[in-house]
Amino acid sequence: MATRDERRYGSELVGGVGRLLPAVGLLGGLAVWWAVTAFGSGVITNFAPAATVAVLAELVVSPAFYDHVFVSVYRFAVALGLCLAVGLPVGVVVGYFGAAERATTVLFQFMRMISPLAWFPIAIIVFGVGTRSAVFVMFMAGLWPIVLNTAHGVATIDEDWIAVGESLGGDTRALLRRVVVPAVIPDMLTGIRLSIGILWIILVPAEMLGVNTGLGYLILDARDRFAYAEVPAIMLVIGFIGYWLDLSVRRLHDRRNWG
Amino acid sequence: MSLESPTADETSRDGSAAATRAVESGVDRSTDAAPVTAHDLTKRYDGTLVFDGLDLTVSPGEVHCLLGPSGCGKTTLLHLLAGLEEPTSGRVAIDGEPVTGPDYRWGVVFQDPLLYPWLTVRENVEIGPRLRGEEPDDDHVDELLELVGLADVADADTSSLSGGMAQRASLARTLANEPEVLLLDEPFSALDQLTKMELQDELLRVVEELGVTAVFVTLDIDEAVYLGDRVAIMGAIPAGIEHVERIDSETRSRDDEAFLAERARTFERLEAVGLE
Numbered sequence: 001m002a003t004r005d006e007r008r009y010g011s012e013l014v015g016g017v018g019r020l021l022p023a024v025g026l027l028g029g030l031a032v033w034w035a036v037t038a039f040g041s042g043v044i045t046n047f048a049p050a051a052t053v054a055v056l057a058e059l060v061v062s063p064a065f066y067d068h069v070f071v072s073v074y075r076f077a078v079a080l081g082l083c084l085a086v087g088l089p090v091g092v093v094v095g096y097f098g099a100a101e102r103a104t105t106v107l108f109q110f111m112r113m114i115s116p117l118a119w120f121p122i123a124i125i126v127f128g129v130g131t132r133s134a135v136f137v138m139f140m141a142g143l144w145p146i147v148l149n150t151a152h153g154v155a156t157i158d159e160d161w162i163a164v165g166e167s168l169g170g171d172t173r174a175l176l177r178r179v180v181v182p183a184v185i186p187d188m189l190t191g192i193r194l195s196i197g198i199l200w201i202i203l204v205p206a207e208m209l210g211v212n213t214g215l216g217y218l219i220l221d222a223r224d225r226f227a228y229a230e231v232p233a234i235m236l237v238i239g240f241i242g243y244w245l246d247l248s249v250r251r252l253h254d255r256r257n258w259g
Numbered sequence: 260m261s262l263e264s265p266t267a268d269e270t271s272r273d274g275s276a277a278a279t280r281a282v283e284s285g286v287d288r289s290t291d292a293a294p295v296t297a298h299d300l301t302k303r304y305d306g307t308l309v310f311d312g313l314d315l316t317v318s319p320g321e322v323h324c325l326l327g328p329s330g331c332g333k334t335t336l337l338h339l340l341a342g343l344e345e346p347t348s349g350r351v352a353i354d355g356e357p358v359t360g361p362d363y364r365w366g367v368v369f370q371d372p373l374l375y376p377w378l379t380v381r382e383n384v385e386i387g388p389r390l391r392g393e394e395p396d397d398d399h400v401d402e403l404l405e406l407v408g409l410a411d412v413a414d415a416d417t418s419s420l421s422g423g424m425a426q427r428a429s430l431a432r433t434l435a436n437e438p439e440v441l442l443l444d445e446p447f448s449a450l451d452q453l454t455k456m457e458l459q460d461e462l463l464r465v466v467e468e469l470g471v472t473a474v475f476v477t478l479d480i481d482e483a484v485y486l487g488d489r490v491a492i493m494g495a496i497p498a499g500i501e502h503v504e505r506i507d508s509e510t511r512s513r514d515d516e517a518f519l520a521e522r523a524r525t526f527e528r529l530e531a532v533g534l535e
Binding site: 158166167168174 | 366378387
């Protein structure tokens with residue numbers, strides 16, 4: 001009879017061997033990749049793992065490649081900063097004041113369903129080709145999870161925590177600062193995590209459309225140069241950075257979880 | 260504590276000089292404590308009348324218990340006294356001042372400790388002054404942590420506290436505002452019997468040392484009789500307060516026979532009234 005933990009974690013694999021399971025999954029993915037390119041025919045063979053690794057090894061020692069990585073991370077950071085600066089306060093206000101919530105719910109749900117890429121023509125006309133267009137499109141995509149999760153967290157906060165704060169003499173301003181905001185940090189982090197995922201995903205198409213630097217641009221550029229093996233190599237780098245971004249927020253969320 | 264039985268067990272209040280003085284001077288032991296009055300108080304939720312024309316007077320420095328079965332409106336009454344809810348009609352005054360909303364001068368201890376989990380124990384105790392825009396007084400916070408026996412876990416996370424410790428922290432948090440009145444809503448009802456008895460004694464000690472007026476809501480007759488200088492019995496809605504029993508609290512003890520006999524008689528009278 002297996003205990004619940006044994007079922008969940010795979011009985012005797014819980015120890016040292018269990019820790020290797022993620023590597024097994026990765027190797028499985030690699031095997032599928034290899035099989036598709038090895039047994040396929042035509043142009044697909046250009047994307048084989050061996051060729052990709054060889055190109056990746058060249059890329060990671062090339063300073064020019066890091067320029068592209070840095071500019072992508074920079075755009076991501078600016079977009080995230082804007083999303084936080086706008087999304088967190090708006091979310092708190094919308095969640096705390098009933099009138100603000102009623103006034104904005106339909107609008108926000110409506111806006112959220114418009115693909116951020118649909119904003120591109122407007123962004124290019126208004127901001128021109130460049131970082132500002134890319135950042136704008138990312139902002140329009142990454143804002144909503146932060147606003148909606150924060151607002152949801154504030155709206156569903158334990159009423160008793162507010163009652164305690166009021167009975168201890170806090171006015172609205174003090175309650176927002178000392179009770180509401182700290183109480184919804186877990187919800188904020190959930191929103192931020194979703195937002196980071198979206199921003200990092202939207203970064204690539206955003207850089208394909210309006211700019212001539214960054215990882216998204218580099219993928220299209222590799223295709224245009226017929227440097228096919230470079231495409232999956234850049235994809236690996238994008239996935240790697242995205243994974244670590246997500247992991248760091250997840251760690252933060254685990255540490256600050258009193259939802 | 261029993262002045263007649265210096266060998267009282269551990270759960271009896273310790274004989275600090277302040278406590279002894281307080282006991283000797285009787286109910287009017289404090290000059291800071293404020294009276295609480297409710298006059299012609301009516302509360303109605305939609306169609307439900309909770310009570311009608313209720314009057315209550317709590318003397319300064321008194322421990323006044325509100326005792327009644329579940330759903331009799333005792334928590335509602337406490338919330339009205341605290342300004343957490345508005346009466347349908349009538350008025351509440353604390354120290355002669357009309358109660359129109361929550362105020363740090365009338366501190367509430369809730370049934371659940373409701374500590375803020377993002378703060379340490381000490382930070383929870385400090386939150387009252389901070390919410391009022393004041394810098395907490397470190398010495399005062401130290402004293403309070405000492406008073407409720409949490410000095411050793413001051414920097415711990417609230418999640419590491421037992422139920423009794425959390426309720427102690429909650430009490431200290433309310434006391435950090437130096438309230439004139441303590442309004443307690445079944446604060447010990449979720450605790451095991453031993454912890455409950457410890458905290459009851461601790462509360463009495465705190466009330467005497469700090470000289471506050473306390474209104475204590477409970478559905479435990481035993482607790483009401485042990486803690487209260489007076490016990491107000493509330494009947495099923497919309498009866499309100501049916502009877503107020505004065506209790507000789509000067510000789511309060513858990514093991515003095517004469518006192519316990521007197522308590523037993525009081526207990527029976529209350530039970531008779533309460534069960535009607």
